Amino acid sequence: MAAKWMSVAEVKQQILESSAEELTANYLETINKSKINGYITVSDKALEQAKKIDIEGLKGPLAGVPIAIKDNISVKGLPNSCGSKMLKNYIPPFNAHVIEKLLEAGAVILGKTNMDEFAMGSSTESSYFGPTLNPWDLERVPGGSSGGSAAVVAAGEAPFALGSDTGGSVRCPAAFCGVVGLKPTYGAVSRYGAVAYANSLEQIGPLANNVSDIAVLMDVIAGPDARDSTSAPNAKPEYQAALKADIKGLRIGVPKEYFGEGINPGVEKAVWAAIQRCEELGAFWEEVSMPHTKYALASYYIIAMSEASSNLARFDGTRYGFRAEGETWHSLISKTRAEGFGAEVKRRILLGTYALSAGYHDKYYLKALKVRSLVKQDFEKALGKVDVLMAPTMPNPAFKLGERLEDPLSLYLSDVNTVPINLAGVPSLSLPCGFTAGLPVGLQIIGKPFEEPTLLQTAYTFEQNTDYHNKRPPEVV
Amino acid sequence: MITKEDVEHIGWLARIEISEPEKAEYMEKLNSVLDSFEQLDEVETKAVPPTYHVLELYNVWREDEPLESLPQAEVLANTEHKQEGAFRVPRIG
Numbered sequence: 132m133a134a135k136w137m138s139v140a141e142v143k144q145q146i147l148e149s150s151a152e153e154l155t156a157n158y159l160e161t162i163n164k165s166k167i168n169g170y171i172t173v174s175d176k177a178l179e180q181a182k183k184i185d186i187e188g189l190k191g192p193l194a195g196v197p198i199a200i201k202d203n204i205s206v207k208g209l210p211n212s213c214g215s216k217m218l219k220n221y222i223p224p225f226n227a228h229v230i231e232k233l234l235e236a237g238a239v240i241l242g243k244t245n246m247d248e249f250a251m252g253s254s255t256e257s258s259y260f261g262p263t264l265n266p267w268d269l270e271r272v273p274g275g276s277s278g279g280s281a282a283v284v285a286a287g288e289a290p291f292a293l294g295s296d297t298g299g300s301v302r303c304p305a306a307f308c309g310v311v312g313l314k315p316t317y318g319a320v321s322r323y324g325a326v327a328y329a330n331s332l333e334q335i336g337p338l339a340n341n342v343s344d345i346a347v348l349m350d351v352i353a354g355p356d357a358r359d360s361t362s363a364p365n366a367k368p369e370y371q372a373a374l375k376a377d378i379k380g381l382r383i384g385v386p387k388e389y390f391g392e393g394i395n396p397g398v399e400k401a402v403w404a405a406i407q408r409c410e411e412l413g414a415f416w417e418e419v420s421m422p423h424t425k426y427a428l429a430s431y432y433i434i435a436m437s438e439a440s441s442n443l444a445r446f447d448g449t450r451y452g453f454r455a456e457g458e459t460w461h462s463l464i465s466k467t468r469a470e471g472f473g474a475e476v477k478r479r480i481l482l483g484t485y486a487l488s489a490g491y492h493d494k495y496y497l498k499a500l501k502v503r504s505l506v507k508q509d510f511e512k513a514l515g516k517v518d519v520l521m522a523p524t525m526p527n528p529a530f531k532l533g534e535r536l537e538d539p540l541s542l543y544l545s546d547v548n549t550v551p552i553n554l555a556g557v558p559s560l561s562l563p564c565g566f567t568a569g570l571p572v573g574l575q576i577i578g579k580p581f582e583e584p585t586l587l588q589t590a591y592t593f594e595q596n597t598d599y600h601n602k603r604p605p606e607v608v
Numbered sequence: 609m610i611t612k613e614d615v616e617h618i619g620w621l622a623r624i625e626i627s628e629p630e631k632a633e634y635m636e637k638l639n640s641v642l643d644s645f646e647q648l649d650e651v652e653t654k655a656v657p658p659t660y661h662v663l664e665l666y667n668v669w670r671e672d673e674p675l676e677s678l679p680q681a682e683v684l685a686n687t688e689h690k691q692e693g694a695f696r697v698p699r700i701g
Contacts, residue, residue, distance in 0.1 A: 556662030
């Protein structure tokens with residue numbers, strides 16, 4: 132049996148029947164034949180790691196189960212390029228917190244997945260290593276920035292994967308590739324070892340073919356970590372305990388602002404059909420209003436760019452990564468950054484620098500932080516009345532490669548339904564809920580802080596009563 | 609409105625060398641994004657406090673005890689430019 136589209140439970144069964152080594156070999160064979168450019172690096176240590184797990188007697192909840200990791204999460208000994216020329220030869224000397232947890236659980240790292248450069252983008256086209264292709268239509272983008280992680284899961288090249296989500300970077304590619312993706316509550320998963328882009332907004336999050344596997348991964352990676360000072364000290368829930376097929380009495384809020392101008396009619400139809408399906412399953416829905424939604428995009432981009440201009444200052448060619456020739460200290464650094472960063476990364480650093488510079492700080496940065504408070508209040512009010520919010524993850528299905536490359540603003544606009552969630556820090560899950568013109572549509576389910584179990588239960592119930600998660604992309608079957 | 613001089617100034621602040629032809633392109637693209645940010649001026653925020661991040665966490669410290677660091681050889685492993693256990697860089701100035 133080819134190692135394609137198995138749930139984690141099926142993978143574990145297969146390992147018992149054969150071995151972790153054979154299972155990993157099957158995945159590596161599938162990856163070898165790939166048409167989608169989902170991996171930047173395939174691990175040369177995966178088979179050895181699997182063999183060791185066989186010998187040690189399959190210890191841990193993920194013993195021998197392979198996983199793909201976005202190329203901005205540090206795995207000791209494997210390149211961590213962040214999709215950039217700047218870090219193409221950088222090999223981290225340490226593991227991220229989530230990687231330590233995965234290795235303790237017995238997981239096998241298959242490789243590092245493609246992404247928009249430094250996670251800045253919604254299409255994976257800004258990668259130095261070329262775009263990843265959408266398995267559903269090879270002429271279209273997989274979404275981004277965790278496009279590689281979503282595409283390899285959709286193409287059966289890994290059972291599940293980790294991505295990171297700063298303004299939608301897990302949920303957007305999950306929606307475009309027809310897989311499940313979760314952005315956890317800010318602070319639920321340690322960011323130690325994830326390369327920072329905008330650290331007040333981002334979280335590491337799982338992508339998988341079904342809701343159960345998201346819960347399996349969260350049980351392994353979530354929880355406090357002293358090395359991330361924004362890691363929440365809350366007791367960690369048992370995520371898998373939430374997998375109950377029951378949403379009787381659930382109160383759903385439908386924010387009208389998330390169905391705004393420019394929404395694709397096919398997306399709108401699929402999302403409303405999903406909300407109605409939930410109603411048939413015993414939930415109630417009502418319309419809610421979140422009046423500051425239209426300001427979220429500008430607030431988000433100012434904050435993200437400002438934080439990026441500070442975070443990315445560390446890439447100067449002096450200690451690791453790309454280094455240009457330069458006669459003096461300043462010329463070496465300025466040339467390294469001019470040649471090592473791509474166009475979109477430079478635009479965001481320059482805009483962030485401007486927004487923080489003397490005379491503009493209050494007009495842009497401080498203003499954006501105040502608007503952020505208002506966006507957050509919208510969520511507190513809406514989620515005070517209902518248990519979850521439902522909306523389209525993306526206003527449109529996957530677009531064609533190259534279509535939005537030259538105009539940064541048109542690309543930013545597609546993030547309109549995902550960025551408010553990061554400003555507010557609440558959890559949000561994207562779930563396959565239908566198709567339009569043969570392309571997957573994602574339903575976004577948003578919850579209260581640290582109430583991921585409610586999101587998982589809602590998504591699991593929908594999944595158990597529909598068949599969208601069993602549909603496979605024709606291009607790669 | 610960002611001028612050519614502004615582009616040169618923020619390029620210097622951000623330590624990104626910008627060529628002559630790039631300056632015009634940056635002016636156009638950065639201004640179109642900044643124009644879209646003007647929308648925030650409509651929002652009344654006089655009495656609104658800023659949100660730097662969403663968690664109610666303040667002064668997260670640990671005990672002041674030394675922890676193990678990475679070995680020097682591993683820290684230097686990602687560069688060819690090293691000398692006597694230190695990073696080698698050009699002179700400042």
